[in-house]
Amino acid sequence: MDVKKVVVAGGGVLGTQIGLMCAYQGFDTTFWLRSESSIGRTQPKIERYSALMLEDLLKAKALIDNPMGAFMYPKGLIRDWNSMTAEKIDKMAEDAKKRFAENVHIELDMAAAVKDAYIVIESMSENPEAKIGVYTAMKDLLDEDTILVTNSSTLLPSMFAEYTGRPEKYCSLHFANTIWKNNTAEVMGHAGTDPEVFRKVVAFAADIGMVPLQLHKEQPGYILNSMLVPFLSAAQGLWANGVSDPETIDLTWRLATGAPAGPFQVLDIVGLETAYNINQMKPAAQQEGTTEYKIGQLLKEKIDRGEKGVNFGKGFYEY
Numbered sequence: 001m002d003v004k005k006v007v008v009a010g011g012g013v014l015g016t017q018i019g020l021m022c023a024y025q026g027f028d029t030t031f032w033l034r035s036e037s038s039i040g041r042t043q044p045k046i047e048r049y050s051a052l053m054l055e056d057l058l059k060a061k062a063l064i065d066n067p068m069g070a071f072m073y074p075k076g077l078i079r080d081w082n083s084m085t086a087e088k089i090d091k092m093a094e095d096a097k098k099r100f101a102e103n104v105h106i107e108l109d110m111a112a113a114v115k116d117a118y119i120v121i122e123s124m125s126e127n128p129e130a131k132i133g134v135y136t137a138m139k140d141l142l143d144e145d146t147i148l149v150t151n152s153s154t155l156l157p158s159m160f161a162e163y164t165g166r167p168e169k170y171c172s173l174h175f176a177n178t179i180w181k182n183n184t185a186e187v188m189g190h191a192g193t194d195p196e197v198f199r200k201v202v203a204f205a206a207d208i209g210m211v212p213l214q215l216h217k218e219q220p221g222y223i224l225n226s227m228l229v230p231f232l233s234a235a236q237g238l239w240a241n242g243v244s245d246p247e248t249i250d251l252t253w254r255l256a257t258g259a260p261a262g263p264f265q266v267l268d269i270v271g272l273e274t275a276y277n278i279n280q281m282k283p284a285a286q287q288e289g290t291t292e293y294k295i296g297q298l299l300k301e302k303i304d305r306g307e308k309g310v311n312f313g314k315g316f317y318e319y
């Protein structure tokens, strides 16, 4: 096989972005979807995200002479920023359009979808039963050498390895939202992942324009969320307990660490609904009087007012 075949199971927010990124980098990419109605939901996402990727690519032309350009260009789409010219970007955009048109396929028949796949990337809803159901249906259809990875944010690969029929060829490959700009790929095996397979997944992540970040053992939340979630919780606690206000807390963080954004600016990007869901999963959030309970109440008030973050024009700040 010259061009490796990638299969993405699940055409939601992240699945669509991952598939498009693979197609952009020249991989033959098949979305496996479960029904005609899934196609109806995924096709508009493919159109929307491919348009956003092209838009960000073309916008990068204006960044070439900008001293901040090196921090702002879409890192998943452009590998060598130093040698970039407007003409090169125009050519890349033309190539990208062709690749999106030629390399992206949708298939409902699971056996046909996964045939000859180098890697299957499972990016379905964060629902263990759904994931197990699909792994079980897929396990006898996969070629012997096919690698299987999950993009799950909160579930560990060891929870699913036994259902895949190929535990040694299974691990996590975790992307971040807007992967063409935030091009991290956390690679995390379970105890039974073959180190050679892990190495191949790391190489594959780099081949599709990501920066692979390797974990040496299983960790709920991977590297990023293991740091980010407690950090954001601490900031929300200061706010909910009336210690200080979001603007002052953000200013403190920015001034003292040199970080470009404070925790409440990050929360606006993450979205207040996601922050609320994470908070409500903590048992203390159900006990009146606790910090987590107060955080839940305050976030809910903002969400009910439509102040859900950057994408809604207002969160802790106005946009």
Ligand SMILES: NC(=O)c1ccc[n+]([C@@H]2O[C@H](COP(=O)([O-])OP(=O)(O)OC[C@H]3O[C@@H](n4cnc5c(N)ncnc54)[C@H](O)[C@@H]3O)[C@@H](O)[C@H]2O)c1
Residues within 6 Å of the ligand: 009, 010, 011, 012, 013, 014, 015, 033, 034, 038, 123, 124, 125, 126, 130, 131, 133, 134, 151, 152, 153, 154, 174, 175, 176, 177
């Ligand atoms: N949204 C994020 O910011 C983000 C970031 C990193 C990782 N993830 C992870 O990516 C995965 C997908 O998240 P998402 O945000 O794209 O979700 P989503 O809700 O946008 O999409 C989920 C997709 O799974 C499909 N699906 C659900 N059950 C199925 C089944 N039984 N068979 C076939 N398809 C099924 C749905 O049709 C849909 O296309 C999750 O594991 C999530 O933890 C999400």
